[in-house]
């Protein structure tokens with residue numbers, strides 16, 4: 001009985017790991033170079049730290065829920081410049097926003113914001 005369980009759990013772990021690698025490989029293949037750089041910035045605690053407030057795919061740490069989950073971004077932000085404007089200064093849309101104005105406060109450079117937009121738009 002114990003042996004059956006061990007075999008079963010090894011089998012399931014293998015499938016699980018296989019799936020994980022398959023999906024991350026697929027994601028990596030789809031991302032452009034700019035989007036990959038953006039991904040690093042988004043998950044860097046000293047840069048974007050976006051998952052402190054937003055749930056999103058690829059987050060390795062438990063995300064915060066102060067902001068809405070960042071999903072289906074392409075459908076919701078057909079116009080990339082609107083997405084960029086939100087990240088550059090969220091207080092334009094909502095003066096009470098708790099989201100840091102990454103552009104206005106120069107937390108990120110213009111180039112870094114472009115890269116973040118590429119990544120977020122791919123979610």
Ligand code: HEC
Pocket residue numbers: 042047048049050051052053054066067068070076083086087090091093094096097098099100102116120
């Ligand atoms: C301190 C919390 C906080 C951080 C950090 C933060 N956000 Fe936000 N974000 C919010 C809140 C709250 C909203 C809801 C709208 C508003 O208040 O501006 C929001 C809204 C958004 C939206 C609009 C979502 C929608 O569905 O309309 C996007 C896109 C976004 N954030 C991207 C980012 C990105 C990219 C980063 C990192 C570079 C980031 N946020 C970091 C709190 C945060």
